[in-house]
Amino acid sequence: MLTFLVRRLLAAVPAICTLVVATFLIMRVLPGDPAAFFASGPVPTAEETAYVRQKLGLDRTVPEQLLIYVKDIARADLGMSFTTGRPVLTELRERLPASLELAVTALLLALAISIPLGVMAAIWRGSPVDHLARVVSSIGVSMPTFVTGLLLTYVFFLWLGLAPEPVDRIDMFTAPPPRLTGFLLIDSSLSGRWDALQSAAGRLVLPSITMAIFVLSPLTRMTRSSMLGVLSSDFVRTARAMGLSDVTVYIRYALRNALLPVLTTMGIVFSTMLGSNVLVERVFGWPGIGSFALNALLASDYAPVQGFVLLMGLLLVTVNLAIDIAYGLADPRARRGA
Amino acid sequence: MQPSSSIVSHAARIVTLNWLSVAAVATVTILLLLAVFGPMLAPFDPYATDLGHVLLPPSRTHWFGTDQLGRDVLSRVIVSARLDLFIAVCAVTASFAIGVSIGGLSGYLGGAFDLWTSRIAEMLQVFPLFVLAMALVAALGNDLRNVILATAIVNLPFYVRLARVEVGVLSSQLFVEAARVAGNGDGRIIARVLLPNVMPNLMIQLSVNLGWAILNAASLSFIGLGIRPPTAEWGIMVADGAAQAMAGNWWLVVFPGVALALAVFAFNLLGDALRDILDVRSR
Numbered sequence: 194m195l196t197f198l199v200r201r202l203l204a205a206v207p208a209i210c211t212l213v214v215a216t217f218l219i220m221r222v223l224p225g226d227p228a229a230f231f232a233s234g235p236v237p238t239a240e241e242t243a244y245v246r247q248k249l250g251l252d253r254t255v256p257e258q259l260l261i262y263v264k265d266i267a268r269a270d271l272g273m274s275f276t277t278g279r280p281v282l283t284e285l286r287e288r289l290p291a292s293l294e295l296a297v298t299a300l301l302l303a304l305a306i307s308i309p310l311g312v313m314a315a316i317w318r319g320s321p322v323d324h325l326a327r328v329v330s331s332i333g334v335s336m337p338t339f340v341t342g343l344l345l346t347y348v349f350f351l352w353l354g355l356a357p358e359p360v361d362r363i364d365m366f367t368a369p370p371p372r373l374t375g376f377l378l379i380d381s382s383l384s385g386r387w388d389a390l391q392s393a394a395g396r397l398v399l400p401s402i403t404m405a406i407f408v409l410s411p412l413t414r415m416t417r418s419s420m421l422g423v424l425s426s427d428f429v430r431t432a433r434a435m436g437l438s439d440v441t442v443y444i445r446y447a448l449r450n451a452l453l454p455v456l457t458t459m460g461i462v463f464s465t466m467l468g469s470n471v472l473v474e475r476v477f478g479w480p481g482i483g484s485f486a487l488n489a490l491l492a493s494d495y496a497p498v499q500g501f502v503l504l505m506g507l508l509l510v511t512v513n514l515a516i517d518i519a520y521g522l523a524d525p526r527a528r529r530g531a
Numbered sequence: 532m533q534p535s536s537s538i539v540s541h542a543a544r545i546v547t548l549n550w551l552s553v554a555a556v557a558t559v560t561i562l563l564l565l566a567v568f569g570p571m572l573a574p575f576d577p578y579a580t581d582l583g584h585v586l587l588p589p590s591r592t593h594w595f596g597t598d599q600l601g602r603d604v605l606s607r608v609i610v611s612a613r614l615d616l617f618i619a620v621c622a623v624t625a626s627f628a629i630g631v632s633i634g635g636l637s638g639y640l641g642g643a644f645d646l647w648t649s650r651i652a653e654m655l656q657v658f659p660l661f662v663l664a665m666a667l668v669a670a671l672g673n674d675l676r677n678v679i680l681a682t683a684i685v686n687l688p689f690y691v692r693l694a695r696v697e698v699g700v701l702s703s704q705l706f707v708e709a710a711r712v713a714g715n716g717d718g719r720i721i722a723r724v725l726l727p728n729v730m731p732n733l734m735i736q737l738s739v740n741l742g743w744a745i746l747n748a749a750s751l752s753f754i755g756l757g758i759r760p761p762t763a764e765w766g767i768m769v770a771d772g773a774a775q776a777m778a779g780n781w782w783l784v785v786f787p788g789v790a791l792a793l794a795v796f797a798f799n800l801l802g803d804a805l806r807d808i809l810d811v812r813s814r
Binding site: 208211212215216219220327328331332334335336337338339340343344346347351464465467468469471472475476487490491495498501502505506509510 | 551653654655657658659660661662663665666667669670742746749750753754755756766769770773776777779781784785788789791792793795796799800803
């Protein structure tokens with residue numbers, strides 16, 4: 194088990210190197226002169242451009258620039274944000290919990306819907322439930338998150354008045370709980386601030402539903418197909434032949450085995466969620482890293498964008514690593530190959 | 532390979548069995564017609580502002596209402612089809628052509644070429660797709676051409692990987708050996724023997740990808756990247772209408788939003804339908 198862990202951790206090293214080089218390449222070497230772009234005003238003078246170029250280190254050779262970039266990252270220095278005047282790392286660290294709280298809630302919600310749906314679709318294959326699962330997941334993956342978000346807001350906030358205003362994570366008039374983890378749900382529970390918990394939870398509902406709808410499809414389809422595979426295997430036939438009840442066979446024996454392949458799709462699901470984060474945060478005025486990066490991007494402030502892309506990549510690598518390790522823990526056969 | 536008449540009859544049988552596939556084919560056809568004849572079909576000029584008739588709810592003259600500048604929403608929704616489909620078709624064609632050539636070659640040749648292309652394809656996949664597309668558009672410059680380019684680059688790894696695996700599996704099969712023994716060169720084997728057998732699965736990927744590319748382009752323009760106002764485009768129309776919708780003018784978000792979702796949905800369903808028709812294993 195230990196060798197598996199070490200080997201898997203080492204395998205993440207090239208991915209991280211790729212991340213660093215790729216973020217560097219995307220932001221520095223592609224056509225277009227960033228200095229002219231970032232110098233003030235629409236028509237920067239030659240001196241301004243030259244100054245910005247020197248300040249950004251763009252007058253050096255490309256390998257030198259890469260080296261400087263790697264050193265900066267090693268010192269956890271992601272540069273400064275021109276728009277907020279604060280270090281990018283500080284900004285990202287402050288906003289990351291907001292984005293993660295949203296993504297994790299959405300993921301749990303999506304799992305709570307798609308796993309039962311997928312299991313039922315597999316058990317009653319070809320029945321109306323199966324067709325319903327297929328249609329629901331196809332519609333879900335086709336709905337642009339920003340359209341879903343706006344429609345839900347329109348219906349539940351404007352029309353029915355059930356949901357809170359789509360701004361921020363907590364009501365303006367509710368004092369936020371003391372910052373312990375940055376996750377409002379956890380912080381307010383720990384400090385016993387039930388008013389804050391209620392307000393924060395209320396604001397999470399619509400954005401997390403919006404995000405969950407978008408990832409229902411891969412989770413439902415994978416649950417269905419892996420459940421179908423398990424249901425046709427010998428041990429299920431044996432369990433049935435021994436007279437076990439349907440519920441025991443389906444839930445205790447079949448589902449447990451069917452969930453493993455679902456775990457592997459979680460990487461893709463999480464990747465999709467991180468991408469749609471930007472859109473969902475924009476629609477709901479959510480103060481996470483996505484909306485921060487987007488505002489920086491639209492203001493041509495490039496250090497936050499670079500930091501954001503790097504952080505997104507790192508999150509994805511970490512999640513994939515965690516999934517592989519979890520898979521290795523759950524299924525001893527997976528440890529040998531990796 | 533089966534004779535083509537039986538494929539046609541098989542396709543016809545599946546289509547009659549599954550009305551969803553019929554709906555998908557119909558919607559895609561309508562979209563294509565709108566893309567070609569859109570400007571002729573639009574009842575009003577999509578760019579003509581009319582300050583005397585702003586924010587009118589749907590009525591008999593303006594089926595989808597008018598926006599804050601008095602422009603006819605229906606006309607703008609219709610005209611958008613061409614732009615969004617154009618982006619999607621260009622991007623997907625580019626990633627298909629390049630991805631399949633690279634992937635096919637690396638599956639066929641193996642060795643160092645295979646190793647390097649796989650590495651580069653993996654490299655593009657360490658980022659969430661939409662984040663990568665966003666970063667690419669920001670870095671390359673904020674215009675239509677770069678939206679197409681970014682969408683193509685982001686999709687590339689899927690084709691490389693799919694073509695590589697499929698060609699790799701097929702290359703070791705007997706009928707390929709037979710073709711080689713019969714004196715066919717590498718080029719002819721790839722073009723005449725391997726590609727036709729790889730096509731079905733690539734077609735499924737192509738259809739699903741078209742939907743995804745439309746979604747991607749609209750999402751980029753929604754956040755202010757790529758195409759800019761006042762261009763009629765579904766993502767921009769939703770972004771423009773968002774503030775208005777919160778003031779109760781729902782038609783500014785609902786109609787372009789639903790048009791966008793329908794387009795993506797149709798291509799996804801078409802992918803499913805193609806899977807049913809083309810995938811021999813599921814017959």
